[in-house]
Amino acid sequence: MSHKKWSKLLASTIVLSSVFSPLAAVATTPTAGAQVATGLEDALQQARELGLLVGDPNGEIRPNDHLTRMELAKIFCSLFQLNIEQVQSPSFADVSSNDWGLNYIEAVRKAGLMTGDGRTFRPNDLITREEMAVVLVRGLGLDAQGAGSQLKIADKSEISTWAQDAVQTVLDLGLMQASGNTFSPQQALIRQEVATVAVGVVDRPTGHVHVADGTVTIAGISYQVSESLQGLLSSTNSDVLQHARFELERDGYKIIGIKRLELQQQEGVLDAKNNVLSGSLVLKGSVTLKNLTAKGTVQVTGTAAQQGHVILENTTLASVAAKDAQVTARGTTKIADTVVNGKASITVEGNASIDKLQLAEGAGEVQLKGKLLNVVLQGNAHAKITLLDGASIQNLTLPAGVATRDLFNQYDAIKASIPMVNGSTNVDLRVYVTSNPPQVQVDRAALNLKIITATAFKNAAEVGTTPGTVPQAAYDALVQAIADATAVQNNATATQTQVDAAVTTLEQAIATFQASINQGVNTQALLAKIADATAVLGSAVVGNTTGTYPQSAIDVLTQAIATAQGFADQVDATQEQVDSAAIALTVAVTQFQQAQLAPLTVTLTEGARLDINSALGGTSGDVVLTDTQQVPFYQYNKRNIKNLIQIKRGAEVENIKYVPGTTTFEVDNAQNEKIAELSLASSTDLIQLAAATSGVNLHPQPDLTEATSGNLVFTVTEAGQVAGQQTLSFRPDETAPVLTGATYANDLFTFTASEGLATFMIPPVIQVEASTKGDFLDTISLVSGSDYSLVGGAVNSQFQIRLTGTGKSKLTIQQGSKFRFTINGYYDFANNAMNTSYLVDVDQL
Structure with a gap:
């Protein structure tokens, strides 16, 4: 690797180890030649190379200069690669058409990243840490709703209510960090801090994923993909990669490796198309992983209440770590080492293999199915193993003082499936063919294992002529072969030569039986998917309120089920077509479930304030809250309610429309359908609410002074239930400015x-x-x-x-x-x- 690439990788490591905590050691007085904080110089250089941070006309980066909102707008336009248009008239009252950053401000406004208070942008104000957190969450398109309830930092009370969800989200993702146990939300940022987090976002993006030929766009950031990763980062994996958390090895905006990939989707298929992943992979929910070679650890995580489940098809993995999870290895899958914690189920099918299965000290109830080569019980592990039908362990390694019998459920029934313990024949399987004292020992473990295997094939077989069944003659031949082998097994005088010959004969009988299985297209998996999808569709309710589904989503899934059924019924359909139809229906169900309408969120608009003045006398101090758009000038007597409250469903901002003759507003979706109602109330008799022609009139009583207080209460009701509520303090002000x-x-x-x-x-x-x-x-x-x-x-x-x-x-x-x-x-x-x-x-x- 070139020196340049090594420098970038080193810089990424520095960035990720110091991502965006308040810099106590940085000079507070901005100067062009100020000392750069230790470890951040490479991050500044990277930000410059990526086009995120540019110098002044003299080429100076000025790392310790504070950053204004207008400067941040330009950085975020570069970071999220926004479309920059030439704008003639600014949307904000405090932004001039001559301002150098006008086009950048309009771009971030249009993208919803920085919206000011709807009237002003404050372009020359310094950007604070809490504002940066909000803009980051918006830029990445993350759902941060409710995250603020988990805030545990000491200065939580200093964080504005509208920023708390975003602060907790960026802390969880490691995009920003607290210093000790404080976040310093009102602290102004300097350029090297912003450079650090911007490079960190490029290194560890998360959000919406769009894949095209040779490129991938994550949260708006576009990357070229090296040829060695274009199978993994392909359009067929687009759905399962949505909102995944990446940690990239890159050269500029080209991905040359993946250090860590954490999938967030609870269901789906990730087909790597024989690509090699050098880093680690984290899987949740029910995921199928296909055609991947992974040099790092594949983590499969679940909970005691809901286990994770991963199906591994034709994969080559160095290490798997499973906790409260089910792992099924199929096809040509080969796993060098698997470590189990918690409750787990491990299945090995067909030609798949696991070289070593380790039961860690945290392992609990463990179910094993299939052939396991080596199972190792670590240290003080307290696992309890159940061998399912046909399961076997070629060699079991136990620590000193642990009895094999104590480790297994129904040990006497399955002990023959464990021929070796600690590298020697299982003592519970030794049979002595001579009497007192024993002279000749016959090892029947291999024969016993073959009988168990053959019996498993017999019990799973279905006689017939359709695909997957076996002819009656083949079934009868296997039954007879099992009977012959059992007779040798039970013959106390059988020699080792006879036992070994019986093993060979039964092994040949099993091979002949497998070869006789009728081949054809297997539609069972597709039919199961169709049944599941039909059940999901049957339980769905059409509507425009929380928990319901749009009619368009119902129609799409209905068509997807019909298409899948067509392939299931098609006589000449190939196995590939049937399998593809099952995958497509799985994707359609996932997309349908994602279309379920999320709960409404009710938040105060950033910068919301409600100044009111009873000293103006009569009705001169009245304020009308209306839904009409205003020119970019302030009107005391007429305020836009959208500058005070915001109602969203997911990322969509819903419209608010006044209901004439009432003190309520109607909440409409993008299709102009009423979905909820917004009502207003005053917490004090000093402010009276009444219906006005164009909105709700707030009339201050003469007794309202700067020494009094009260709140305007916003309540959103959906389908008769309170969906959210916010309060905004009145700001009585009778004092003229000086x-x-x-x-x-x-x-x-x-x-x-x-x-x-x-x-x-x-x-x-x-x-x-x-x-x-x-x-x-x-x-x-x-x-x-x-x-x-x-x-x-x-x-x-x-x-x-x-x-x-x-x-x-x-x-x-x-x-x-x-x-x-x-x-x-x-x-x-x-x-x-x-x-x-x-x-x-x-x-x-």
Whole structure:
């Protein structure tokens, strides 16, 4: 491997060992030449090579600079490879058409990754850790609902309610980490932290998977696939790979190896088409694994209540670790080592083999079926083994002090199936052919095993002429061969030569019997799949509420069942066609089950706030919550309810429509069908709710002051049941904002108010006067538009005024010079006006 590739692999290891915990050792003052935190320099280089992070015009990465929301938008456009369109008019009031990041902001808005509060984007605000968690979950398309209830970190109370589900999800996935037991949700991020997590996402993607010829796209990130992995990462495996968790070995955006693959689907078939997997594989649920060589460990996991089940067909595996699971080896499958914990069932069929089966100390009830070469009981294991019909263990290895009899259920009935213990003949099978004292020993273990095997074939056989049955003559011949072998087995005077000859004869009889099995197309598996699919379809309910299925999904599964039945009934169908039909129906059932409508989720919209002002008097302080879209300007008396509450089913945001004459809203799906109802209520008598023409009217009582409190309660009801509820605190505000400071730099005056300012449709009126001496006896009045201009709207608590070249040419500035600003028409979110004059000292322009 080239030095370059080794560097990338090393960097990936560094990234994964330090993914995104708060960097306490990083300098807090951003500087272009700041020291990069230990172990992160390669991650920065990778981010640059991947096009995720670019330097400034001087080529500097500035690793310790804080990152703004606009800069993060650009990084996520690159990370998730979003389509960038040229935009003329921004969707946000605080984003200018001249902003360098306009197209990136619009792209992440359109993709639903960063939506601001619906009115403003805050492009120059610093991105916080909790905001990053939310954007990551959205970008990967993960379902994080309810995850926040598992948060155990010490500073959980500092995490905003709308971010808690996302924070727990990224912690579970290792995309971000806590420092000690704290997450520091409000801490602003620096560029090297974001570079680290971005590279980590490329290394360990999870989400929706789309496979095309030679490429795979995971959560929107597209990779080339090396030829050696194109069988594993192929379109036929697309369904079972959905939302799998990958850990990749890559060269840029080309996958050259898989270090770890964890499937999340509970059912499906993974056909590797003879590819080699160098890393580990984790399987859950009921999965069939075919045509794979795996050098790492294949983990099969379940629970005591619901075992995992994996069928291994024509696979070559170095190691299998099974816990509370069923493992069936078929075809030419060869497993070097299998370790069992918990409750397990191990089946070996046909020509498959397991070289060594180890029962670990955590093993419990274990069922074995088929031929096992070596079974090893580890240390203090307390397993209890049941040998099913036809099962055998060629050699059993036990630790000192453990009796074979104590390890098996019904030992006396099956002891003949265990010919060797600790490398020697099982003492319980030794038969002495001479009397006191014994001189000659005859080993009948191999004959006993052959009789058991032959009997298993006989008991499983069905006489007939259809595929899978055997002719009567072949059946009778096997019965006679078993009787002859049993006679030798029971003959106390039989010699070892006679016993060995009986083994050979019975072995030939078994081979002849197997060769006589009628061949043909076996439709049993397909018919079973059809029966299962029909049962699933029969229990499904058509509807548009939680737990029901869309009619379109019913129609698709109905057609899939009909197609499968057609192949089952087709006289000239091949085995390949029948098997493919069974797989296709399995996929159709899985997709149908995924189409079941998920529960509705009710969350507060990011940045939701409800300012209200009773001091305005009469109905001037009233607020109407409506469903109509607004222009990107704030209106105190009219708010869009979608800026306060969001209702989703899965990833789909449902529409909210006002019901005239009520205090409720209708919740509609994408097909404009009513699926639920949203009702509003006030937790305090100080806010009265009433129906209005276009929405629900909130009327503050005169007694509502900044010293009082209350909540607006949102309740979503579906099919008569409460589907979700959220509360949003009222923010009584009767205090007008005031200016607390102002600065001047690079022709810009930046003013800071005591609280956030809203951007209204009617701009504020600002007069600017300048005095060279500072006493305003030499006042120069500047002209709005030609000499100065307001820069955009207010952003949080700040607004800016730009001095033009024409305005500067009118002024002579010296020590003690001042500007006087007379400002009228700025309002806070509660409609309190800020009318003020403010002096700013300026020593030089």
